[in-house]
Amino acid sequence: MSAGAVPIAPSAKRRRALPGTLVGAVIVLGASLALAFFPSLFAPYDPTAFDYNAIMQGPSWVHPFGTDNFGRNMLSRVIHAYRIDMQIAVFATTGPFVFGSIVGALVGYVGGWVEAVFGRVVDAVITFPFLVLVIAIVSVLGPGLRNMYIAVGVVDWVFYARLVSAEVRIQRRLDYADAARGMGYGHTRIIFRHLLPNAITPAVVYLMTDMALAILLGSSLGYLGLGAQPPAAEWGVLIADGKNFMTTAWWVSVFPGIAIVITGLGFSLAGDALADLLRVNR
Amino acid sequence: MREMPLISVEGVSKRFRFPRTAPDILTGRSPAAVHALNNVDLEVHRGETLGVVGESGCGKSTLARCLVRLLEPDEGLVRFDGQDISLLRPAERRAFNRRVQMIFQDPYSSLNPRMSVRQVLSEALSVHAMRQKADIPARITELLGLVRLPADAAGRYPHEFSGGQRQRIGIARALAVEPEVLIADELVSALDVSVQAQVINLLLDLQERLKLTVVFVAHDLRLVRHISHRVAVMYLGKVVEISPTEALFAAPRHPYSKALLDAAPELDPARRTCVAAARGELPNPLDLPAGCLFNTRCPFAFERCLAERPHLSNRGPAHLAACHLTDFGKPPPATIAAQ
Numbered sequence: 001m002s003a004g005a006v007p008i009a010p011s012a013k014r015r016r017a018l019p020g021t022l023v024g025a026v027i028v029l030g031a032s033l034a035l036a037f038f039p040s041l042f043a044p045y046d047p048t049a050f051d052y053n054a055i056m057q058g059p060s061w062v063h064p065f066g067t068d069n070f071g072r073n074m075l076s077r078v079i080h081a082y083r084i085d086m087q088i089a090v091f092a093t094t095g096p097f098v099f100g101s102i103v104g105a106l107v108g109y110v111g112g113w114v115e116a117v118f119g120r121v122v123d124a125v126i127t128f129p130f131l132v133l134v135i136a137i138v139s140v141l142g143p144g145l146r147n148m149y150i151a152v153g154v155v156d157w158v159f160y161a162r163l164v165s166a167e168v169r170i171q172r173r174l175d176y177a178d179a180a181r182g183m184g185y186g187h188t189r190i191i192f193r194h195l196l197p198n199a200i201t202p203a204v205v206y207l208m209t210d211m212a213l214a215i216l217l218g219s220s221l222g223y224l225g226l227g228a229q230p231p232a233a234e235w236g237v238l239i240a241d242g243k244n245f246m247t248t249a250w251w252v253s254v255f256p257g258i259a260i261v262i263t264g265l266g267f268s269l270a271g272d273a274l275a276d277l278l279r280v281n282r
Numbered sequence: 283m284r285e286m287p288l289i290s291v292e293g294v295s296k297r298f299r300f301p302r303t304a305p306d307i308l309t310g311r312s313p314a315a316v317h318a319l320n321n322v323d324l325e326v327h328r329g330e331t332l333g334v335v336g337e338s339g340c341g342k343s344t345l346a347r348c349l350v351r352l353l354e355p356d357e358g359l360v361r362f363d364g365q366d367i368s369l370l371r372p373a374e375r376r377a378f379n380r381r382v383q384m385i386f387q388d389p390y391s392s393l394n395p396r397m398s399v400r401q402v403l404s405e406a407l408s409v410h411a412m413r414q415k416a417d418i419p420a421r422i423t424e425l426l427g428l429v430r431l432p433a434d435a436a437g438r439y440p441h442e443f444s445g446g447q448r449q450r451i452g453i454a455r456a457l458a459v460e461p462e463v464l465i466a467d468e469l470v471s472a473l474d475v476s477v478q479a480q481v482i483n484l485l486l487d488l489q490e491r492l493k494l495t496v497v498f499v500a501h502d503l504r505l506v507r508h509i510s511h512r513v514a515v516m517y518l519g520k521v522v523e524i525s526p527t528e529a530l531f532a533a534p535r536h537p538y539s540k541a542l543l544d545a546a547p548e549l550d551p552a553r554r555t556c557v558a559a560a561r562g563e564l565p566n567p568l569d570l571p572a573g574c575l576f577n578t579r580c581p582f583a584f585e586r587c588l589a590e591r592p593h594l595s596n597r598g599p600a601h602l603a604a605c606h607l608t609d610f611g612k613p614p615p616a617t618i619a620a621q
Contacts, residue, residue, distance in 0.1 A: 174391045175386040175387075175388055175391040175392035176391060176392055176393055176394045176395075178347075178352050178384075178386070178392075179384070179386060179392050179393075179452075179455070180394075181352060182350050182352055182379060182383065182384045183379060183383075183406055183409070183410075183455075183459070184375065184376040184378075184379025184380060184409070184410070185405075185409060189409070193405075194394055194397075197394075197396045198394065198395065198396055280395045280396065281395060281439065281440075281441035
């Protein structure tokens with residue numbers, strides 16, 4: 001062999017196909033975010049304006065999603081609800097994701113009895129019915145979105161911590177982690193610069209699922225009157241508004257329900273796309 | 283007077299315990315443990331290449347990891363430059379980690395898949411403050427040249443390289459901090475033979491240019507003979523023979539070393555034999571034999587070997603072996619006269 005540099009095979013430059021799930025996720029979540037940030041651009045009416053001449057009207061060209069018992073335009077109300085529900089999706093999950101990932105990384109890295117104790121704490125939290133616990137906490141703290149975030153945060157970080165700690169435990173045994181220790185790097189650098197980037201993917205994918213779950217939970221609490229408070233437009237609240245007229249005015253409850261389904265689908269697609277994009281090449 | 287060894291391993295033992303099981307607790311037994319290293323003594327001199335050979339599972343890699351303090355010995359100590367490395371203060375420890383670098387066996391798991399070559403090298407350079415920030419890019423190019431990778435490799439990630447190229451990235455990472463000692467744990471055993479030669483020649487070239495001390499852990503005897511000044515033969519976590527390379531290959535003084543050499547396939551058909559030099563399998567490292575560790579397989583074992591474990595003792599110039607048969611393999615006087 002000559003002493004010259006060895007060229008790298010051109011096949012190393014391979015391109016990955018754009019996952020179809022990514023396209024779907026960008027379309028659905030992009031539209032959802034646009035509606036959340038600029039609802040007034042898209043909503044044809046004021047979502048809180050009463051119109052006693054148009055009460056409980058079915059879907060029509062004037063009111064595509066119909067009107068409710070105060071004559072409020074349902075399309076406008078569903079669109080304005082995007083702001084609160086997208087906010088719930090992000091605010092309820094970001095804190096648990098960040099906190100849980102950090103705790104999980106530390107626990108997985110330290111291992112030993114710390115991990116054993118942590119495992120039992122996780123078991124205890126997970127065996128407790130999530131919705132019941134959240135309802136109990138909100139009942140004590142009082143209804144409202146802020147208290148709902150607190151209640152979710154108390155429980156939800158555990159799931160992220162468990163995912164990340166399991167993954168860090170695998171990663172810390174690989175040679176590159178030993179190589180980093182052998183280089184004399186500090187624990188903080190090894191955990192957050194070397195291990196966590198290789199261990200975070202399952203947690204990021206779960207974050208997407210969790211955002212969809214947060215919207216469902218937020219809507220459930222809204223429906224029960226423990227989350228967003230009327231007259232705020234929130235999908236759970238809207239569904240609750242329509243429940244008394246379900247047989248005569250189905251559209252009041254059904255369209256907010258469809259919005260929940262579509263947004264949840266968007267987050268699921270995003271989760272699949274991220275799992276693809278963040279896959280580690282070995 | 284002989285110069286002080288750069289690394290000295292003194293009576294190092296390492297056990298890996300299994301978790302305590304319910305029967306262990308009920309019977310009060312201590313949990314089972316793999317005896318990976320059993321009282322290893324070894325010296326590494328400045329500027330030499332010490333080959334460490336032995337079968338799989340003989341504790342070679344455990345020894346390598348103890349040398350760089352990735353593992354703490356249960357007994358005994360490792361001195362570097364006269365200092366016990368388990369007693370180093372954090373700043374000293376960082377300096378030790380810089381001066382003694384390990385290169386790993388598996389080129390696929392030893393590089394962080396999320397870091398580009400540039401990130402890997404600049405991290406090493408900046409954490410150990412080897413260069414001013416502005417000089418780091420130039421040094422990275424220099425390091426890549428040293429291991430014969432093109433300069434545009436810097437922006438790439440590990441998965442874009444072949445096994446041999448990755449191993450050279452590992453070498454570049456180790457060299458970035460300008461170490462005095464390289465511990466190469468099965469450096470090329472995961473590579474194709476043609477690529478092995480490239481990596482080995484690179485290592486030899488670098489050793490000469492950078493005056494490195496190398497501990498070369500391998501199971502390939504021919505390779506070890508080719509590159510080592512001295513060779514240590516390990517069996518069941520113990521050094522059974524240590525000697526200048528040619529003396530060992532010419533006249534092994536321990537039955538196990540002889541068995542190992544005889545087991546290597548002979549290239550010359552006229553010299554091939556069918557005689558097995560060692561009988562049976564490696565004993566269970568959970569339950570070591572009493573006396574000499576090799577007594578279960580040694581064709582020359584006698585009563586003393588079953589009762590008493592031999593220690594390394596002198597067999598010739600810088601030649602030590604741990605066997606009760608002190609005359610084993612001794613060349614007849616005529617050959618000595620001929621030398």
